[in-house]
Amino acid sequence: MDYVWDFGSVYEYRAALWVGLINTLRIFGICLFAGLSLGLAMGLARYSIRRWLRWPAACFIEFFRNTPVLVQIFWFYFAFPILAPFEISALMAAALGITLNSAAFSAEIFRGGIQSIDPGQWEAGRAIGMRYREIMARIILPQAVRRMMPALTNRGIEIFKMTTLASAIAYADLLHQARLIASVNFNPIEAYTVVALAFFVILYPIVRVTYVLERRMAKGD
Amino acid sequence: MSIEPILTIRGLEKSFADNDVLRGIDLDVMPGDCIAILGASGSGKSTFLRCLNFMEIPTGGEITHAGTTIGTARAGKPRHYPETELTQVRQKVGMVFQQFNLFPHMTVLGNVTEGLRTVQRMDKSSAETSARAELTRVGLAEKADEYPSRLSGGQKQRVAIARALALAPDLMLFDEPTSALDPELVGEVLNVIRGIADEGRTMMLVTHEVGFAYHVANRVIFMADGIIQEIGPPEQVLKNPQNARTQAFLARHKQFEF
Amino acid sequence: MYEWDFSAVLDNSDLLWQGLVGTLTITGTALAFGLPLGLLLALSRLSPSRWLAWPAGFVIEFFRTTPPLVQLFWFFFALPILMDIQMTPFLAAAITFSIQSSAFFAEVFRAGIVSIERGQWEAARAIGMQRPQAMRRIILPQAVKRMIPAFTERSIELMKTTTLVATVSYADLLYQANELAQKTFRPIEVFTVTALIYFVVIFGLSLCVQGIERRLAVSGDSTVR
C-alpha cells in the first residue's frame, strides 16, 4: 500500500470540525436529558396501577423500540412539517427522533430497575405512613438508580453514537462536517478516520467506567 | 521381581501465589491400593488429588506414572508440563468430582461415551458397548437415554463414576464423592465405590466418611499443613493414631462406628 | 386539516417490497458473516495468548464504541482509495455491518462461554480433552443455548441499524421510501407506512424472542441480562 496519509489537510479545517463537535454535543445533551426524563416518566406510567396510563405507555415504548431511529428521524424531518403548524429544523427533527427512541429504551431500564427493588421496601414505606409518590421518590428510585447505572450509562453511549444520524438530514454535526471536508479536500480517509478516532477517544473511557460499574454490581455492592 | 508402583510421588509441592498448599509429599501408589485421605477442610486434600491428574500444575517435585516421569525438568524452575502429555495421563488417571459435573446437554450414554469417542476416537458401536457395560456396573443401564437433569444426585454421581471408568484408567481419584448428596443417597454411591475397590482397582479417595475409609481402604492418610502427617493401615491410623493432629481430628469425628 | 391519501403508496407498493427485500438481504448477509466472525473474535479474546486476545479485544471495543454511520462512511468513501477496489453500496454495507455486528456478537458469545461453570471445563479435561475439544464438544453447545435470546435481540438491533445504508444509496426499505416520497409528494403516508412495516417485522421478531426467552427462562438456561 503506497497511500500517503495527510492529516494536515484535516487539521487545516479544524475550525469546521470544532463546530461539528459542538453541534454533536448540543444534540447529545438535548437527547440525553429529554430522553432520560421522558423515559423515567414512561417507565413510571408503564408500571402504574392505572390502566389508562399503562396502556398508552406500553404502546409508545413498543412502537419506538421496534422501529429504526433513522426512520423516526426521517418521519419527523420529511413528514411531520406538513402536519405541524411550525418550521422543523434538522436539529429538531433529529432530536425528536433520538429522544423518543431513547425514552422508549430507557423506560424499560427504569421499569426493570424499579421492579427489581424488593417489595418489602414498599411495605416498609407504607408502614411508616408514606404515600406512593413519597415512597417512589425517597425509597425506591434512589436504590433503583444505583442498580440501573450501568444500563443507563450504556444508553448514554448509544445516544452519543446515534447523534451521527442527524448528519443524514444535513444537521452540521461532527460527521457531517467531516463529510464536507472530505468532499472539499478529496481526503475521505483522513477525515473519517479522525472522526472515528474522536468518537473512540470520547466514548472508550466511559465504556471502561461501565465495566467497573458492572463488576461492582456483580459483586453485590 | 518387584511390583511397579502406578504412581510415584516425590517432594510434591503446590503453591497458589504465596499460599504454600502442598509442602513436599512423598507417596507410592501400588496396584490394588485403596487409599483414603482424611484432613481438615483447607488442608490441601483436593489440591493433592488434583495435582495427580494435573488439573493443578505442581510447582515442585515429580510425579512418575507407570514408569514415566511426567513433564520435563528445567534448570532453576518447576518442571514443564506439555498439554499433550497431560491429556495422555488424564486418560489413565480418572477423576470423580464432588459436584458430579455431568455434561447436561448429553444423555447418560453420551456422557459415558464422550471420552471414548472424542478423546480416544473409538468407533460409535464399540464405544456404546463399553459405555453400557460401565453403566451396568454402576447399576444404571436402564437410564442410558435419560438426560442428567432427570437423575437424582446419587444417580448422577454413579454416571460420573461410569464416565471415568469407561476410559479404563489404572487409577481412580474420588474427591469427596458423597459430600454434595442428601444423606439417604450416600449409601448407593459408596456401594458402587466399594464394588470397584473389591474388583481390585486402584483408587484414592478424599472422604469424611471415616467408617467407610476404615472398611474399604487398605491405607489411610491424614493430611495437615500441606504434608502427610500420618499414613498406615486403617486400624493403626484410625484406631491408634500416633500423631497429635490426627488424634485431635478423629476426636472431633468420633460419631462414626467401625 | 390534512387529507390522508394512501393511494400513491398502494400504487407503488412494489417499490417498498423491493426495499424490504433489500433490507432483509443486507441483514442476512451481515448475519452470515457476522456470526462466525463474532465467534472467532470471542474465542481469540478468551485465548490465553495475549497476541490473540489483545487485537481481538481492540477490534471488539473499537467497533462497539464508534457510530456505525461513521464506519459505513469510512468503508464506503475511504476504503476504496486505500485498497484500490471498486466499492458498491452493498459491499460497503456488507463489510460494515458484518464487522460491526460481529463485535457485538463476540460479546454475546463471550458472555455465554464464561457463564458455563468451571466444573464443565474440569470434567472435560479430566477425561483427557484438550482445550479446543472441550470448547467445541462441551462448552459451546451449552453456551449457545443460553445465548439464543441475546442473539435474537442483537439480530433485531442489526436489522434496525441496516437503515443506515440508505445514506449511501443502497436500495433498502428506507431508501425506497425516500425515493417514493419524493416521487409522489406524499411523505407523510409513505414514511408512516414504512415505519409500520418496520414495526410489524421487528415487533413480530421481538415477540418470537420473548417466547423463546420465556421457554428458556423456565429451564433456567438464559443469559439475557
Ligand SMILES: Nc1ncnc2c1ncn2[C@@H]1O[C@H](COP(=O)(O)OP(=O)(O)O)[C@@H](O)[C@H]1O
Ligand atoms: N485454584 C486455587 N487458587 C488459589 N488458592 C487455592 C485454589 N485451590 C485451592 N486453594 C487454596 O488451597 C488451600 C487448600 O485447598 P483444598 O485443596 O481445596 O483443601 P481441602 O480439599 O483439603 O479442603 C486452601 O487454602 C485454598 O484456599
Ligand SMILES: [Mg+2]
Ligand atoms: Mg476439598
